[in-house]
Amino acid sequence: MTHVSITNLSKTYPGAVAPSLDKLSLEIPSGELTALLGPSGCGKTTTMKMIAGLLEPSSGDVTFDGRSILRYKPENRGVVMVFQNYLLFPYMSVAENVGFGLRMRKVPKAQIAERVARMLALVRLPDLGARKPSELSGGQQQRVALARALIVEPKVLLLDEPLSNLDAHLRLEMRDLIRGLQKQLGITTIFVTHDQEEAVVLADRVALILDGQLRQYDPADHFYKRPVSEAVARFFGGQNFVRGRSEDGKFQSILGALTLPDGVAHGDGTLTFRPEAIRIGAAPVNVLSAVVTDRLYMGTQTRLRLRVGETELEAVFSPDLVEGIAAGQTIQINLPPQCLWVMT
Amino acid sequence: MQREPLAIRSIQMISGIVLIVWLVLPLIPLAIWSFARGWRFPALLPQAWSLTAWDYTLSDTAGVLDSLWLTIWIAVCATVLSILIGVPAGRALGLYKFRGKGLVELIILAPVIVPGIAVALGIHSVFIGMGLTNTVTGVVLVHLIPTLPYMTLVMAGIFANYDPAFEQQARSLGASPLRTFWHVTLPAIMPGIIVGGLFAFLVSWSQYVLTLLIGGGRVVTLPLLLFNFVSSGRNDITGAIAMIYILPGILILILTAKQLSGRSGAVGGFGRV
Numbered sequence A: 001m002t003h004v005s006i007t008n009l010s011k012t013y014p015g016a017v018a019p020s021l022d023k024l025s026l027e028i029p030s031g032e033l034t035a036l037l038g039p040s041g042c043g044k045t046t047t048m049k050m051i052a053g054l055l056e057p058s059s060g061d062v063t064f065d066g067r068s069i070l071r072y073k074p075e076n077r078g079v080v081m082v083f084q085n086y087l088l089f090p091y092m093s094v095a096e097n098v099g100f101g102l103r104m105r106k107v108p109k110a111q112i113a114e115r116v117a118r119m120l121a122l123v124r125l126p127d128l129g130a131r132k133p134s135e136l137s138g139g140q141q142q143r144v145a146l147a148r149a150l151i152v153e154p155k156v157l158l159l160d161e162p163l164s165n166l167d168a169h170l171r172l173e174m175r176d177l178i179r180g181l182q183k184q185l186g187i188t189t190i191f192v193t194h195d196q197e198e199a200v201v202l203a204d205r206v207a208l209i210l211d212g213q214l215r216q217y218d219p220a221d222h223f224y225k226r227p228v229s230e231a232v233a234r235f236f237g238g239q240n241f242v243r244g245r246s247e248d249g250k251f252q253s254i255l256g257a258l259t260l261p262d263g264v265a266h267g268d269g270t271l272t273f274r275p276e277a278i279r280i281g282a283a284p285v286n287v288l289s290a291v292v293t294d295r296l297y298m299g300t301q302t303r304l305r306l307r308v309g310e311t312e313l314e315a316v317f318s319p320d321l322v323e324g325i326a327a328g329q330t331i332q333i334n335l336p337p338q339c340l341w342v343m344t
Numbered sequence B: 001m002q003r004e005p006l007a008i009r010s011i012q013m014i015s016g017i018v019l020i021v022w023l024v025l026p027l028i029p030l031a032i033w034s035f036a037r038g039w040r041f042p043a044l045l046p047q048a049w050s051l052t053a054w055d056y057t058l059s060d061t062a063g064v065l066d067s068l069w070l071t072i073w074i075a076v077c078a079t080v081l082s083i084l085i086g087v088p089a090g091r092a093l094g095l096y097k098f099r100g101k102g103l104v105e106l107i108i109l110a111p112v113i114v115p116g117i118a119v120a121l122g123i124h125s126v127f128i129g130m131g132l133t134n135t136v137t138g139v140v141l142v143h144l145i146p147t148l149p150y151m152t153l154v155m156a157g158i159f160a161n162y163d164p165a166f167e168q169q170a171r172s173l174g175a176s177p178l179r180t181f182w183h184v185t186l187p188a189i190m191p192g193i194i195v196g197g198l199f200a201f202l203v204s205w206s207q208y209v210l211t212l213l214i215g216g217g218r219v220v221t222l223p224l225l226l227f228n229f230v231s232s233g234r235n236d237i238t239g240a241i242a243m244i245y246i247l248p249g250i251l252i253l254i255l256t257a258k259q260l261s262g263r264s265g266a267v268g269g270f271g272r273v
Helices: A044-052 A094-104 A109-122 A138-150 A168-185 A196-202 A230-235 B006-023 B027-033 B052-057 B064-095 B101-113 B116-130 B136-160 B165-172 B177-205 B209-215 B222-232 B235-260
Strands: A004-011 A021-028 A033-037 A059-064 A079-082 A156-160 A188-193 A205-210 A213-219 A240-247 A250-253 A256-259 A267-273 A287-297 A302-308 A311-317 A330-334 A341-343
Touching: A004 A044, A021 A044, A021 A205, A021 A213, A033 A044, A033 A168, A033 A196, A044 A079, A044 A156, A044 A188, A044 B165, A079 A138, A079 B165, A094 A109, A094 A138, A094 B177, A109 A138, A138 A168, A168 A196, A188 A196, A205 A230, A213 A230, A230 A267, A240 A311, A302 A330, B027 B235, B052 B235, B064 B101, B064 B136, B064 B177, B064 B222, B064 B235, B101 B116, B101 B136, B116 B136, B116 B209, B136 B177, B136 B209, B165 B177, B177 B235, B209 B222, B222 B235
Parallel strands: A033 A188, A033 A205, A079 A156, A156 A188
Antiparallel strands: A004 A021, A004 A059, A205 A213, A240 A250, A240 A267, A250 A256, A267 A341, A287 A302, A287 A330, A302 A311
C-alpha cells in the first residue's frame, strides 16, 4: 500500500512556450484507483511518464509514502506503466512476456514459471502461455500486459487509456477485471484517459486536467452534480448554464426565482443542472413553460432543445416519455431543487 | 496461393533466365579453366583435365590461403566496425529529427555517389601522415568508406519501423539500460544487423582500388592476388582463385535470399506487430 503525493509537478518541453503541465498537486490515497482525465495534449500522459521515471520533470516532486522517488531510475521505482498499445514483446511468448519483469529481477526460473501460471490464471488466460502476442485478440493482449505489470508487484501501477482500444462489450468486462484485481491486490493505481465515461466507470476518484492545470479532483459523481466551473461541467456534457444571484434559498435570474436546495451560499453565480435533471409536467416548485425547438432521437434517449424566454436549455429523456412531443410545441417542465447547483 | 496470370509468369521466367545468363554463365568458363590442362580456341572443352591449378592454389607456396585469411580478417573487421558505427547512426537517422539531418544523410551517402578513388586519393595523403598506408589497419579503415553507408542506411530503415516505447516499457518493468538493449532492442534490429553486416562483408570482400591504394601492394587481398594471376596469363590458377573468391557471395546470397525477397523483408523493427 503506497500513498502517492504529487506536489507542484510541472513540465515544460524544451522550446515550448507554455508548460505542458503546470504545477499539478494531487494526493492519491493508498490503494485507490485514480483517473487523470483530460483532452488529448492536456499533460496527463506527461504526468504519467514523470511518475514512471521515463521523463524528467521541470520542477516539483513526486513522493511515495513521503519519500521522493525522482532520483530513482525507472527500473528501481517500483512503478510499472502499461502503455495504451500494450507493447507486448513480439518475439517472446505470452509466458515470457509475463515473466519478463521477474527475469530482470533474477528470480529463479522455476519460481518464474509458477508465478506466471498463477498470474495468467488471475487474468483468466490460463492456457495461452505458449502463444505469441500476435495470435491474441486485443482484449487478450491487454490482459497479458496487465499480468506482466502486476507480476512484479509494483507499489504503483500506471495505466495509459486502459479501455480505449477495446470494443464496447469488452470494456465492461475489462473494467470489472481491472477493478477486481486492483482491489484484491490493493495496488495504488493511476490511469489516464480522455474519455469521461472510462474515468467514471473505472475510478474511485477523478482528477480533471484542462490546459495543463488541475480543475477538479473528486469522486466521479461530483463532476455531474457539483462541478466547480462551467468548463468542468461542459467537459462532462453539461449544457445548461444560467447566470444570476443566489439569495435566501432562491436563485434570481432570467428564468425567474428558482428554489435552491438547502445550504447554497449567497452571492452571484452560475446555475447549472444536468440535461437529464429536467422533468416534464407540474411540480410544487420551479415550474417553467418551454417551447420545444428541436428534438433528436438517439436510440436509448431523446434530446430536446428547449427555449424558456430567451434561454436555451438542453434536456434528455427516455424516448417513450416524450414520444408525443413534437418540435414547436409548448410544454411544462420543472427543475427539482436537489438537481440544481450554483457555481461561484 | 493463387496462380499469377500467364503474362506475369512469362515475364518472371524470362527475367529469371536473363539473370542466370548474366550472373552464372560468365563463371562457367572460369570453373572449367580451373580443372583444365591446355584449352585452345576453338575447342569447346579442354583437351585434358588436371587438378594442378587447385593443387597449387591450395598449397602454402602460392600464398592464396594466406591471402584468403587476410581478406576474411579485413572484411570481418570492417563489418564489425560498420555495425558498431552504423547501428547508432542508423538509430539517429531513423528515429529522431534534428537540425542538419539532411546534410548528415548526404554526407553518409556521398561515398556511394562520389567515385571511391577520388575519396581514397584524399584519404591516402592523410593516411601517409598518420602512418596508416601499407597497413592492414589502414585498409580496414578505408573499407569503411563503402561499407558504412550500406550499414547505416539499412539500420535507418530498420529504426524507422521501430517503436522506442518498447524500451521504455522494458525499463518500467525493471530492466536496466544494458539489459533493455540486449533483450528488447537487439532482437528487434537483428534482421537489419545481419543483412547490413553481410552486405558490408561482401562490399569489403570485393574492394580492389581502395585496398591497392592504401595497402600499397603490401596488403594483398584475394582480389589483388587474383588480378596478379590474370595479368600473368595463368588462366587455370585464375579460375581456381576466382572460384574461392565468389564463394562467400554465393553463400550469403543463399543465406539472405529469404530476407531479401518480399514478406519477411529486411524490415525488422516492431513495425508490423
